[in-house]
Amino acid sequence: MFDIREIPELEAEMKKVNTHIERLCRSDSPSMQKMMDWVLEARGKQIRPILTLLCSKLKGKKVDATETAAVIEICHTASLIHDDIIDDADMRRGSLSVHKKFGPEMAVYAGDFMIFSTIGRTGLMNKPWYRTMFAKLEVMCNGEVGQFDNRYNVDITEERYIDNIIGKTSAMFAIACGAGACEGKCNEDEQKAVDIFAEKLGLIFQLRDDLMDFVSTSELSQKTIHNDFWSGYYTLPAIHTFADPECGAELKEIALEIRDGMHGKEMDSRIAELIKLTGGCQYTLSLIDRYSEEAKSALSPFRDSDPKRKLLELVDKIRTSAHAYVSNASNY
Amino acid sequence: MFDIREIPELEAEMKKVNTHIERLCRSDSPSMQKMMDWVLEARGKQIRPILTLLCSKLKGKKVDATETAAVIEICHTASLIHDDIIDDADMRRGSLSVHKKFGPEMAVYAGDFMIFSTIGRTGLMNKPWYRTMFAKLEVMCNGEVGQFDNRYNVDITEERYIDNIIGKTSAMFAIACGAGACEGKCNEDEQKAVDIFAEKLGLIFQLRDDLMDFVSTSELSQKTIHNDFWSGYYTLPAIHTFADPECGAELKEIALEIRDGMHGKEMDSRIAELIKLTGGCQYTLSLIDRYSEEAKSALSPFRDSDPKRKLLELVDKIRTSAHAYVSNASNY
Numbered sequence: 001m002f003d004i005r006e007i008p009e010l011e012a013e014m015k016k017v018n019t020h021i022e023r024l025c026r027s028d029s030p031s032m033q034k035m036m037d038w039v040l041e042a043r044g045k046q047i048r049p050i051l052t053l054l055c056s057k058l059k060g061k062k063v064d065a066t067e068t069a070a071v072i073e074i075c076h077t078a079s080l081i082h083d084d085i086i087d088d089a090d091m092r093r094g095s096l097s098v099h100k101k102f103g104p105e106m107a108v109y110a111g112d113f114m115i116f117s118t119i120g121r122t123g124l125m126n127k128p129w130y131r132t133m134f135a136k137l138e139v140m141c142n143g144e145v146g147q148f149d150n151r152y153n154v155d156i157t158e159e160r161y162i163d164n165i166i167g168k169t170s171a172m173f174a175i176a177c178g179a180g181a182c183e184g185k186c187n188e189d190e191q192k193a194v195d196i197f198a199e200k201l202g203l204i205f206q207l208r209d210d211l212m213d214f215v216s217t218s219e220l221s222q223k224t225i226h227n228d229f230w231s232g233y234y235t236l237p238a239i240h241t242f243a244d245p246e247c248g249a250e251l252k253e254i255a256l257e258i259r260d261g262m263h264g265k266e267m268d269s270r271i272a273e274l275i276k277l278t279g280g281c282q283y284t285l286s287l288i289d290r291y292s293e294e295a296k297s298a299l300s301p302f303r304d305s306d307p308k309r310k311l312l313e314l315v316d317k318i319r320t321s322a323h324a325y326v327s328n329a330s331n332y
Numbered sequence: 333m334f335d336i337r338e339i340p341e342l343e344a345e346m347k348k349v350n351t352h353i354e355r356l357c358r359s360d361s362p363s364m365q366k367m368m369d370w371v372l373e374a375r376g377k378q379i380r381p382i383l384t385l386l387c388s389k390l391k392g393k394k395v396d397a398t399e400t401a402a403v404i405e406i407c408h409t410a411s412l413i414h415d416d417i418i419d420d421a422d423m424r425r426g427s428l429s430v431h432k433k434f435g436p437e438m439a440v441y442a443g444d445f446m447i448f449s450t451i452g453r454t455g456l457m458n459k460p461w462y463r464t465m466f467a468k469l470e471v472m473c474n475g476e477v478g479q480f481d482n483r484y485n486v487d488i489t490e491e492r493y494i495d496n497i498i499g500k501t502s503a504m505f506a507i508a509c510g511a512g513a514c515e516g517k518c519n520e521d522e523q524k525a526v527d528i529f530a531e532k533l534g535l536i537f538q539l540r541d542d543l544m545d546f547v548s549t550s551e552l553s554q555k556t557i558h559n560d561f562w563s564g565y566y567t568l569p570a571i572h573t574f575a576d577p578e579c580g581a582e583l584k585e586i587a588l589e590i591r592d593g594m595h596g597k598e599m600d601s602r603i604a605e606l607i608k609l610t611g612g613c614q615y616t617l618s619l620i621d622r623y624s625e626e627a628k629s630a631l632s633p634f635r636d637s638d639p640k641r642k643l644l645e646l647v648d649k650i651r652t653s654a655h656a657y658v659s660n661a662s663n664y
Contacts (some may be wrong), residue, residue: 025395027470027474029474029477029478031474031477031480031481032473032474033476035477041387062656067337082440082444086436086437086440087439103480104418105418105476105480106420106477106480106481107441108414109473109477110473110477110478112414112469112473113470113473113474113477115447116466116469116470117470117472119446119451119466120463120465120466120467120469120470121466125458125463126457126459129451130457130458132448133452134451134452134453135452137443137444137448137452138359138448138449138452140357141364141441141442141444141445141448142360142361142364142445144361144437144441145363145364145438145442146361146363146368148363148435148437148438148441149363149438176513228442280483280502312568
């Protein structure tokens with residue numbers, strides 16, 4: 001994705017972002033501070049604050065959006081802490097997840113603390129994007145709940161699936177980009193354009209991520225496949241195949257057998273075969289292509305600039321890597 | 333505690349509070365709405381919004397604090413949903429807890445949704461108590477973490493324990509009372525007085541609750557005792573006994589045996605004996621008495637009025653019932 005070393009002009013600003021993050025997450029409680037140190041030590045790619053900074057520069061104004069970017073990254077990190085508890089994930093950003101290190105009880109409060117300590121700061125409440133942030137966070141909760149509520153639902157529609165992604169992934173991208181655009185003095189139409197860009201970017205980001213659950217390549221040979229499918233989270237390649245008049249019924253049957261506790265290596269091969277027969281991965285790539293075009297053209301109101309080029313490049317990188325995964329796949 | 337039927341003048345206002353709550357928790361997502369319906373069906377005693385309303389009336393001004401009271405109750409309810417996940421509690425307010433009914437994944441997002449949908453509303457951000465609320469919510473997280481971090485710590489000091497209560501219980505009372513006082517046009521000194529009242533009220537409320545873990549009465553014969561103690565949460569009667577030169581060492585030994593997995597009915601009787609010998613429950617009652625006096629005198633800047641009398645009565649009710657528990661106890 002983004003490597004900050006490729007955008008040297010942002011390096012100094014991202015240092016400032018991280019100083020803000022440390023300040024905003026400081027706690028009087030030694031137990032809480034210990035968790036914060038652990039969380040902030042492992043940084044991740046910080047794609048959301050980078051998006052905030054880039055979007056704040058689209059109009060060429062000199063503004064300091066570093067604190068805003070910090071708030072976005074903190075909210076995102078807090079949501080990851082809660083997600084990891086729910087998914088019982090062991091690792092996060094190369095370290096033990098907070099709940100594995102400190103226990104789920106402590107982790108819930110670590111996430112809550114980060115949100116309260118950050119969004120409760122005075123300066124932020126008067127920002128015009130503050131209210132939008134909450135509206136999008138609501139959408140995010142709805143998306144997560146929608147996804148979970150459709151576990152093992154073999155009749156889930158493509159439309160429902162896309163809606164859930166718009167909630168669970170696009171919403172946070174829209175908060176990041178929207179807050180940046182707002183800081184960068186975008187007018188209402190321009191903010192709307194950035195919002196569409198963010199929605200489409202979230203879609204291709206998540207569709208690519210979901211695709212990776214299906215393809216195994218030599219490069220990724222350690223990776224197990226079909227994790228989502230076995231957990232009852234049906235993503236686009238599967239949903240496309242479910243709807244196929246020839247192969248749909250058989251894939252649904254396998255899905256329901258899995259739900260009922262059956263297992264077997266041959267099931268994985270058959271899943272892959274059925275999805276290959278209906279072109280589920282190619283279909284997903286075609287949607288990634290379409291949303292990529294829509295993301296890029298959403299930015300057309302902005303004149304050419306370095307930050308705009310970086311945003312367009314990001315779209316292309318995601319699209320290209322999704323295609324590469326599928327074409328290098330040994331099983332598709 | 334409070335029975336709203338005893339305060340008929342508040343009944344109409346509490347109806348309004350509940351209409352606000354329903355509106356603020358409405359979701360576009362049918363899955364989310366299903367959970368909200370479940371949560372709001374079981375109402376509880378709603379002591380916090382009642383405190384908000386009463387405190388809003390201390391100065392005798394005609395103000396509508398019903399939406400504020402609704403926000404407080406929603407935040408509290410959301411925190412209970414998260415607490416129940418952590419404690420794996422089966423029941424809440426006489427119904428299945430949200431996470432038992434819908435699963436922990438859904439429950440985390442139900443709690444988050446309630447917070448986001450509520451505190452993100454425009455009208456609230458300009459309220460002077462909005463920022464204080466977040467500062468207190470931070471204190472609450474620190475208190476919860478502090479309590480958990482001291483599990484099985486037989487050397488926990490009384491001071492540390494009181495600090496944790498101020499976080500986990502008093503903070504939410506202070507939000508409720510403080511927001512009410514603020515709506516009711518209290519000046520800075522009066523708000524400070526209400527804040528002290530709330531802190532002391534939280535203390536006696538929690539100390540009484542903690543006492544109930546030690547006493548078994550005929551009335552409460554179904555109730556198991558020493559739940560907190562067996563879970564490693566040491567409350568004042570135990571902490572007082574830990575510090576006793578005669579009995580402390582033995583109780584600590586039992587505590588550590590429990591931590592290491594030992595069990596036995598005779599351990600419960602010995603715990604009760606040791607606490608009785610050192611007067612752990614009486615000591616707790618003496619603190620309840622002291623904090624009750626402090627709570628009541630905190631309200632002295634306010635002239636006599638119906639709402640003030642209700643607040644003083646509440647303090648007395650909590651104190652009296654705590655004394656009754658201990659004097660009716662069959663084991664103390």
